[in-house]
Amino acid sequence: MSDGNHTNSYNPAEVERKWQARWDERGTNAWTDEALRSAEKPFYNLMMFPYPSAEGLHVGNIYAFAGADIYGRFKRLQGYQVFEPIGFDAFGIHSENFALKQGIHPTELIPRNVERFTRQLRRVGLMYDWNHTVDTTTPDYYRWTQWIFLQLYKAGLAEKKAAPVNWCPSCNTVLANEQVVGGECERCGTAVEMRFLSQWFFKITNYAGKLLDNLKTLDWSDTTRKAQENWIGRSEGAELAFPIARRKVADDRHEAAQVEAERPVIRVFTTRPDTVFGATYMVLAPEHPLVDRVTTPERRDAVDAYRRQASAQDLVTRKKTDKSKTGVWTGGHAVNPATRQEIPVWIADYVLMEYGTGAIMAVPGHDERDFEFATEFGLPIIRVVAGEGDGADTPLAAAYTGPGRLVNSGQFEGTDVGEAKSAVTEWLASMGVGEKRINYRLHDWTISRQRYWGPPIPILYCDECGIVPVPEDQLPVVLPFVEDFKPDASGISPLARHEEWYLTECPTCGGKARRETDVSDTFLDSAWYFLRYPSAGNEQVPFDPAITRTWLPVDSYIGGNEHAVLHLLYARFVTMALRDMGHVDFEEPFTRFRAHGLIVKDGSKMSKSRGNVVVPDDYIAEWGADTFRTYLMFLGPYQEGGDFRDSGITGPYNFLTRLWDSALTAEDRELDRDVEQKLHATIRKVTEDLEVLSYNTAVAAMMEYLNVVRAGGRTPERGAVEPLVRLVAPFAPHMAEELWERMGGEGSIFDGASWPEFDAAKAVADTVEFVVQVNGKVRARMPMARGIAEAQARDAALADAHVRRWIEDKQVRKTVFVPDRLVNLVVG
């Protein structure tokens, strides 16, 4: 069994066990605080921390982490001092629901999951600094999450207000939009309603402009930038004022104008102020505060009925676009400021309170939704834009939204719509009934969760003093252990059932106070964790100023695009707010962000319910972490992901095994010229590919190189294999360490070795294969000296018998020459 060959054949399990133990013993990847402070070439390599699910690490996690780890190891070999931390995003409804289902308390479940994750992560050979981990559920972390809440509160960026939420009347609880399926509660199937609840909000909209503008300056994946751009949703237009008309229609225009000034106005936002002459009615959201003012006594019952019906709908169904338009007339009118005509005011649920002003001027001639509504209820449709070939009276069979010139529009008759936008706005502004306006679809961030498993919001309510923030020196507000953490019939946080916890003393007046019983959104935990990592363990401050100056912003951040908007936007917002308060000196947290692709199985996302989760442990046990990492990266473009299958894993395994054998059998001798050339070309290719995360082609290049090194069963040169060991190190760190050691290297390859350099002159061959085309078709291939001039190349091509056959006696009218590539002879 254990013969003399034992140590010479590749045994991944043995090699990997050895090096994982060594890394821990020697602290190869761990930082001390002093070292963090004095780093000279710091590189902060960040990856999105996982939610430690009970199922353990799945292939998708490993794909994400390995790809980020490879980049970090590459940077380290290039001489950077790389800080690569990991942590656990363990608070939140996901963990809580799972705990509920299992009947295990999260305080018991989460540490168990974290422990399992840690064990699995160590097995993958990731370069983590285990001295600087973060677990969002520990008081020494969420103490500072609460601190962040207080800073935002102090800066006026946190406020409490009523907001619509999905409400299940059977479970008596609030549901996230994702938990509403087809208008019904995902758990019990009851129709979901919309309710207004008082909640804490962060005013992220204050930063909408900066969040959008800064995107241009960031080195981020285009897809991610675009997603944020759409999410923020900037619209340029105007806000216009439509005064509510008196109950009795006034025939004296002059008198009407005087009274208008005292009457309430309906403000609307529009991106088409140019079409104001075509506004034939108005629509308010059913929840609009002016509804009561405009509604006439005769219409009161109808309006109330409609409002009840609208509020009984859940948010998801209400926003469905494919249902037909509904609404009722309030009985009231408003005055179109452009035409001075009175137009009816309706309420309808297609107008949303949360966007713009919650009211619109309806221009059925030139807006598809308004057209549909006007057709349904017989409201007048007027053409105010004429497209190509249209006259002022050309009937409208549908809303016309294309280009054209204004018609039926008073003094703006004939103006081009593009120009009319500002012209009409200026005219209305001069009369005090309009102004330019930029609107964002970004909403303020609801931070309150009526649940148990999160950091308590550090706020007190005092009968005397009102809202009182918990003094910073009283943090953390510890989440109490509560046996029954299930949300109950009251629909408010389970913490609200515990008087002994929430009844307290007001720090300002000493009187009776009540704690906020909601906890904060998990996304707040993850909105600042990257600031904590380098200062993890510090009990004095959330992030050490000197360390933060050295290490932040993050140099490279890699993660899934499912967080393109929420997490990445929240992290940017929190960073901007902290900057404006002077806590950090940078505005953007992540200098470079790359989204990795998603690994799916049989065409769909891996999930427990589908039963298609691929567990990596077995693959690692069978093939080793090095092979598994390399295989995952070889699967396809890292930024595209793909369908997981294991059919090709022998490819990378064979490659690594052959590299192992080559390293152990290599002999000292001069490099062959063609091997040398291929070596330099490979170093160049791999270096360039790793920089842009093109891992699959980097692996292919190394395979190709090894094929050359071993071509025809030749014994490889030591100088040919040794640089390949360094190139492969980011992918297969354990094997690289072992071979580095066996080839006489000192310590860890990641400290002792440097990334191989290439010589551009040596990377190219002396002869190149030229392609000879006749009229653009390939007719011959012939070797020629590198750098050959056009005339010589053409002569050589013309001397070829086969080429001559295609030319015969025809004239060569033109020669196209691409240096070191091809000659194209155009005959005819």
Place this chain on the structure above:
RNA sequence: GCCUGGGUGGUGAAAUCGGCAAACACAGCAGACUUAAAAUCUGCCGGGCUACGCCCUUACGGGUUCGAGUCCCGUCCCAGGCACCA
């Protein structure tokens, strides 16, 4: 409906400042070694034909160009995201 990506052999894919389509692998086939199998090694591996050569081929239809997988116009399909945002 809108916004992103994407559509290339049996499979994963490679090649986009326009210049040899299918690198690198997997699977398959044939051979060597073996009593046999596994492992390993070697060769073949898009389609067609009148076959040492030629024609066709990158979802489909046009166009620009000496030359198009790559650029332009139009169409279809797939995946993901957003969606009554005024």
